[in-house]
Each structure stands twice: as structure tokens, then as C-alpha cells.
Amino acid sequence: xxxxxxxxxxxxxxxxxxxxxxxxxxxxxxxxxxxxxxxxxxxxxxxxxxxxxxxxxxxxxxxxxxxxxxxxxxxxxxxxxxxxxxxxxxxxxxxxxxxxxxxxxxxxxxxxxxxxxxxxxxxxxxxxxxxxxxxxxxxxxxxxxxxxxxxxxxxxxxxxxxxxxxxxxxxxxxxxxxxxxxxxxxxxxxxxxxxxxxxxxxxxxxxxxxxxxxxxxxxxxxxxx
Numbered sequence: 623x624x625x626x627x628x629x630x631x632x633x634x635x636x637x638x639x640x641x642x643x644x645x646x647x648x649x650x651x652x653x654x655x656x657x658x659x660x661x662x663x664x665x666x667x668x669x670x671x672x673x674x675x676x677x678x679x680x681x682x683x684x685x686x687x688x689x690x691x692x693x694x695x696x697x698x699x700x701x702x703x704x705x706x707x708x709x710x711x712x713x714x715x716x717x718x719x720x721x722x723x724x725x726x727x728x729x730x731x732x733x734x735x736x737x738x739x740x741x742x743x744x745x746x747x748x749x750x751x752x753x754x755x756x757x758x759x760x761x762x763x764x765x766x767x768x769x770x771x772x773x774x775x776x777x778x779x780x781x782x783x784x785x786x787x788x789x790x791x792x793x794x795x796x797x798x799x800x801x802x803x804x805x806x807x808x809x810x811x812x813x814x815x816x817x818x819x820x821x822x823x824x825x826x827x828x829x830x831x832x833x834x835x836x837x838x839x840x841x842x843x844x845x846x847x
């Protein structure tokens with residue numbers, strides 16, 4: 623009877639990352655980042671797509687950051703086009719941590735307009751980290767199109783992304799949106815403009831200030847943002 627061949631380094635990491643307890647998987651990810659090997663990258667990216675524990679996922683991202691960007695970034699760009707929500711979100715998140723300009727290739731209209739809020743929110747944040755200056759105006763147009771989308775956490779994520787873009791790219795778009803369209807879109811645009819002016823002020827204060835200045839908007843709309 624033939625003996626089972628021993629696992630190679632990538633196989634051993636894959637087995638360790640499939641351990642039953644999060645603490646064991648966390649230790650495996652830490653080991654992969656502490657002693658990086660090129661063959662680990664595909665295993666780490668694959669595990670990011672299915673790992674249920676947030677702390678382990680963050681350690682997987684850290685481990686990927688410890689590997690050469692010319693190996694990790696192309697695989698992460700491909701993963702950002704996955705059919706799995708978590709795979710897309712985690713790949714984008716990791717690209718934002720690596721901050722390699724080549725990662726901009728992952729920021730497609732598909733991820734910016736993703737139907738899954740968690741993926742879209744990650745894409746918006748990552749886009750503002752990686753956007754080349756020449757692409758900033760186009761990115762601003764795509765982000766402003768989402769004003770009024772979702773619940774409060776989604777809208778705040780979009781506002782924070784829009785705060786990272788230059789006045790030249792986004793200010794006129796926000797001012798136009800604040801005057802036109804349905805109420806959720808106008809309210810969201812107004813709130814984002816105020817946040818850009820006073821980023822250290824809490825949201826409730828933003829709402830109160832804008833209610834006094836914009837008689838056409840209902841107080842209820844601001845409080846529900």
C-alpha cells in the first residue's frame with residue numbers, strides 16, 4: 623500500500639487554516655505572515671473568502687501584507703471579481719491595506735455599484751485610497767450616484783468616502799445633488815457637504831445646523847439619515 627505523500631508548505635498552511643478553532647487558525651495566519659513564502663499567497667487569498675472569524679480575517683490580511691505586492695496584488699484583483707460577497711469585500715479591504723497603486727485595477731464599476739452593501743462600502747473606501755489623480759473626477763461622479771442609498775451606516779460610509787475627494791472633483795456634484803432629486807438624495811448631499819466643512823462635528827449637530835438653513839428639507843429626513 624502506497625504511503626500518502628507528505629503535504630508541501632502550501633498544503634500544510636491550508637490544513638492549518640482549516641482547523642476547528644479560531645485560535646488555531648489565527649496562529650496559522652500569524653505564522654504565515656511571520657515566515658512568508660510565495661506559495662502561501664494563493665492559500666491566504668482563498669481562505670479570506672470563507673473565513674468566518676473577523677479577527678482571523680484581519681490576520682490573513684496582515685499576512686498577505688507581509689508578502690511581495692507583485693504576487694499578492696494580481697491575485698487580489700482577480701478575487702475582487704469573485705461571485706462570493708466576502709471574497710470581494712476582503713480582497714478589496716486587503717488592497718486598501720497594501721496600498722499598491724496597481725490595486726486600482728480592482729476598482730471597477732461593478733464593485734462600486736455592487737448590490738451587496740458591505741462590498742460597495744468597502745469599494746467606496748478603497749477607491750478613495752487608490753484613485754489616481756486623473757481618475758478622481760470620474761470616481762466622484764460614480765460615488766455621488768449612490769447618494770440616498772441604504773440605511774444610516776451605508777450613507778455614512780459614502781459620505782466619508784466623498785470627504786476624501788478634492789473639492790475640484792466633488793463639490794459641484796454635491797451642491798447640485800443637494801438641490802435636485804428626491805428627498806433622501808438631497809438630505810444625504812446636504813449632510814455630506816456639512817461633514818466636509820466640519821468633519822469633527824457629530825452627525826446630530828450637522829442635522830440641526832442644516833435644518834435651520836434648508837427650509838425645504840424636513841427635520842425628519844435629517845434625523846433618519
